[in-house]
Amino acid sequence: MTPTAPKPPFYITTAISYPNGVPHIGHAYEFIATDAMARFKRLDGHDVFFLTGTDEHGQKMLHTAQKEGITPLALAKRNSDFFQATQDKLGISYDRFIRTTEADHYAAAQAIWKRMEEAGDIYLDKYEGWYSVRDEAYYGEDETVVREDGKRYSIETDTEVTWTEEESYFFRLSAYQDKLLKLYEDQPDFAAPRTRFNEVISFVKGGLADLSISRTTFDWGVPVPGSPKHVMYVWVDALTNYLTGVGFPDTGTDSYRKWWPADVHVIGKDISRFHAVYWPAFLMSAGLPLPKRVMIHGHLYNQGVKMSKSLGNVIAPADWVQQYGLDQMRFFLLREVPFGADGSYSHEAIVGRMNADLANNLGNLAQRSLSMVAKNCAGQVPQPATLAPEDHELLARTERLLEKSRAAYEVQDFHGSLEAIWSVLGDTNAYFADQAPWVLRKTDVERMNTVLYVTLEVLRIVSILVQPVMPTSASRLLEVLGQPEGEARDFAAIGTALVPGTVLPAPQPIFPKYEEPAA
Numbered sequence: 001m002t003p004t005a006p007k008p009p010f011y012i013t014t015a016i017s018y019p020n021g022v023p024h025i026g027h028a029y030e031f032i033a034t035d036a037m038a039r040f041k042r043l044d045g046h047d048v049f050f051l052t053g054t055d056e057h058g059q060k061m062l063h064t065a066q067k068e069g070i071t072p073l074a075l076a077k078r079n080s081d082f083f084q085a086t087q088d089k090l091g092i093s094y095d096r097f098i099r100t101t102e103a104d105h106y107a108a109a110q111a112i113w114k115r116m117e118e119a120g121d122i123y124l125d126k127y128e129g130w131y132s133v134r135d136e137a138y139y140g141e142d143e144t145v146v147r148e149d150g151k152r153y154s155i156e157t158d159t160e161v162t163w164t165e166e167e168s169y170f171f172r173l174s175a176y177q178d179k180l181l182k183l184y185e186d187q188p189d190f191a192a193p194r195t196r197f198n199e200v201i202s203f204v205k206g207g208l209a210d211l212s213i214s215r216t217t218f219d220w221g222v223p224v225p226g227s228p229k230h231v232m233y234v235w236v237d238a239l240t241n242y243l244t245g246v247g248f249p250d251t252g253t254d255s256y257r258k259w260w261p262a263d264v265h266v267i268g269k270d271i272s273r274f275h276a277v278y279w280p281a282f283l284m285s286a287g288l289p290l291p292k293r294v295m296i297h298g299h300l301y302n303q304g305v306k307m308s309k310s311l312g313n314v315i316a317p318a319d320w321v322q323q324y325g326l327d328q329m330r331f332f333l334l335r336e337v338p339f340g341a342d343g344s345y346s347h348e349a350i351v352g353r354m355n356a357d358l359a360n361n362l363g364n365l366a367q368r369s370l371s372m373v374a375k376n377c378a379g380q381v382p383q384p385a386t387l388a389p390e391d392h393e394l395l396a397r398t399e400r401l402l403e404k405s406r407a408a409y410e411v412q413d414f415h416g417s418l419e420a421i422w423s424v425l426g427d428t429n430a431y432f433a434d435q436a437p438w439v440l441r442k443t444d445v446e447r448m449n450t451v452l453y454v455t456l457e458v459l460r461i462v463s464i465l466v467q468p469v470m471p472t473s474a475s476r477l478l479e480v481l482g483q484p485e486g487e488a489r490d491f492a493a494i495g496t497a498l499v500p501g502t503v504l505p506a507p508q509p510i511f512p513k514y515e516e517p518a519a
């Protein structure tokens with residue numbers, strides 16, 4: 001790339017959360033993963049647009065507001081503000097926090113509706129069937145079961161369904177079965193991981209019924225153009241947020257042309273059908289390009305148990321930030337669980353990662369090597385002598401981490417990237433112990449300088465590469481390695497090397513061990 005070439009664009013989104021409650025650790029997980037991806041691409045020379053926000057319409061919001069005795073808009077505003085404040089606390093580097101009650105979003109939702117209508121895909125009929133307010137989803141009778149309490153539930157999600165009968169507009173989803181199957185065949189990476197994508201494919205192969213896309217029994221939603229009695233089904237409006245965020249319905253703007261179609265929608269496993277079936281069908285109907293990828297992550301469980309208010313095991317993200325530290329929490333979530341799989345967390349697991357991976361393997365290595373440099377090299381990056389084969393080998397492995405991480409992030413395998421980095425850190429700790437620079441100090445100062453130089457060089461590259469996951473701690477590490485903010489911290493700088501003689505600030509411990517508070 002020549003210096004004047006424009007940076008390639010990269011557009012990434014999270015799901016937009018329902019602000020009928022406050023964020024939990026599952027939401028935080030999705031925000032942090034998406035943020036790591038956005039930061040990685042920025043450091044790797046892309047121009048990134050990162051969209052997140054709240055999904056404020058629908059019956060669930062209306063019911064919660066009624067229970068609280070406030071308007072749905074007041075409820076949405078209160079909790080949306082809290083979601084945004086939480087994202088700020090988690091260091092989420094979003095470019096826009098969208099709320100679906102914003103005026104430009106109404107315009108976008110109405111515009112996509114009109115396009116689908118003009119395509120002949122919308123017709124008026126009557127909906128009769130089961131609806132889950134919790135899931136904001138329709139279920140066929142065969143997808144439900146009556147439990148001992150006499151109530152009917154969705155088999156898949158275990159939420160109560162109620163019989164709904166009302167005039168409704170329908171979207172001709174049935175007409176898109178073959179087109180969707182062709183999309184899945186032509187673009188085998190349209191959704192991932194494969195196991196979750198396969199579930200979507202078999203759902204579509206099983207046949208698609210037309211979808212009810214408007215409601216008439218309440219009015220908390222985006223009005224259907226030309227039919228003010230109807231509000232849009234919340235998912236039609238919600239999915240459209242990804243277009244609103246970049247300037248739709250004006251498809252001629254620089255923003256829309258630059259960012260759409262999105263590179264990745266990051267979502268959880270419970271909403272794969274909406275993103276990998278309904279959303280591409282709506283877009284095909286509207287004549288708009290499809291997102292390149294839907295990345296479906298698993299859900300997090302509290303020691304294997306689903307979080308629920310009744311069990312009292314729901315964790316507020318801010319509590320973890322306070323107890324463990326933000327970067328420690330971000331690292332734990334992305335290192336512990338392969339993205340796409342379900343995961344479990346526990347206090348012991350977090351403390352294990354904090355102490356072994358962060359305090360020992362990274363923090364201690366940095367502290368020991370930098371303290372030696374402070375004492376024995378006048379606080380300057382030492383001048384290495386000719387490198388020995390083991391030095392070359394370690395540096396070459398470290399440099400290869402960039403390609404490995406790129407390949408891993410391309411498929412949102414954050415865990416894989418961190419595993420590779422920590423494997424190199426393990427080798428570097430072994431190298432440091434074997435070479436014993438504290439002995440060389442008395443026997444061979446030149447060799448000591450080389451060993452310290454190689455160790456600092458590994459730390460520099462590792463610190464650059466872990467910035468997407470632990471921005472604050474990586475920045476502090478780069479600071480003590482004499483790497484100023486800016487170009488020296490971009491991935492392109494991995495190909496350069498520490499300059500001997502660079503004066504280093506006094507080293508400071510970066511990753512303290514977790515100590516249990518006194519009982």
Ligand code: ME8
Pocket residue numbers: 014015016017018019025026027029030055238239241266267268269270271298299300301307
């Ligand atoms: O579904 N672990 O909103 P939402 C990991 N408004 N992720 C979890 C989780 C858990 N335990 N629980 C939920 C909605 N999530 C819609 C989205 S997008 C156009 C509309 C994830 O607040 C969930 O899978 O219920 C989803 O991706 C996100 O949190 C928001 O969930």
